[in-house]
Amino acid sequence: MEKTFLMIKPDGVQRNLVGTIVSRLEDKGFKLAGAKLMQVSEDLAKTHYQEHEDKPFFGELVDFITSGPVFAMVLEGENVIDTARLVVGSTNPQQAAPGTIRGDFGLTVGKNIIHGSDSPESAEREISLFFDDSEILDYNLSNSAWIY
Numbered sequence: 738m739e740k741t742f743l744m745i746k747p748d749g750v751q752r753n754l755v756g757t758i759v760s761r762l763e764d765k766g767f768k769l770a771g772a773k774l775m776q777v778s779e780d781l782a783k784t785h786y787q788e789h790e791d792k793p794f795f796g797e798l799v800d801f802i803t804s805g806p807v808f809a810m811v812l813e814g815e816n817v818i819d820t821a822r823l824v825v826g827s828t829n830p831q832q833a834a835p836g837t838i839r840g841d842f843g844l845t846v847g848k849n850i851i852h853g854s855d856s857p858e859s860a861e862r863e864i865s866l867f868f869d870d871s872e873i874l875d876y877n878l879s880n881s882a883w884i885y
């Protein structure tokens with residue numbers, strides 16, 4: 738089954754939104770395959786966001802993502818990469834639809850609560866950047882027959 742990488746950013750952790758956000762993703766039907774609270778190093782931040790290294794906000798982005806713990810997750814589910822991005826909402830929380838995580842909890846693009854991989858290539862890259870193979874679990878949820 739498809740997997741994606743999601744990360745609750747330092748603002749989401751500081752605002753006590755970890756439980757709420759994980760609940761929304763579980764409620765949707767996605768399965769947690771891996772999860773951990775962690776401090777992102779400057780090196781990891783720069784590698785993770787390397788596609789944005791020429792953007793004027795790159796320094797701010799690296800400073801922000803390393804400013805406190807993040808909650809990193811691997812989620813599994815049918816079409817999870819695109820569908821989790823829909824649950825997350827548009828990059829700018831002011832334009833994100835109500836009902837989405839960014840639409841309900843964010844107000845500025847610099848502090849938009851959560852990251853989600855945007856393609857199969859970035860999901861694979863980001864999962865292996867943040868997780869060891871041994872941290873990703875293969876198991877069945879008893880309710881899966883009621884989702885699929």
Ligand code: GTP
Nearest residue numbers: 794797798827828846847848849851852853854855
């Ligand atoms: P991620 O899931 O975090 O990758 O967001 P995204 O895929 O919806 O957006 P994108 O990859 O284009 O941008 C990465 C992150 O850079 C965004 O989530 C924002 O937090 C941040 N960002 C984008 N534009 C700006 C900006 O103009 N100013 C600042 N400070 N941050 C920005």
Ligand code: MG
Nearest residue numbers: 852853854855
């Ligand atoms: Mg992105």
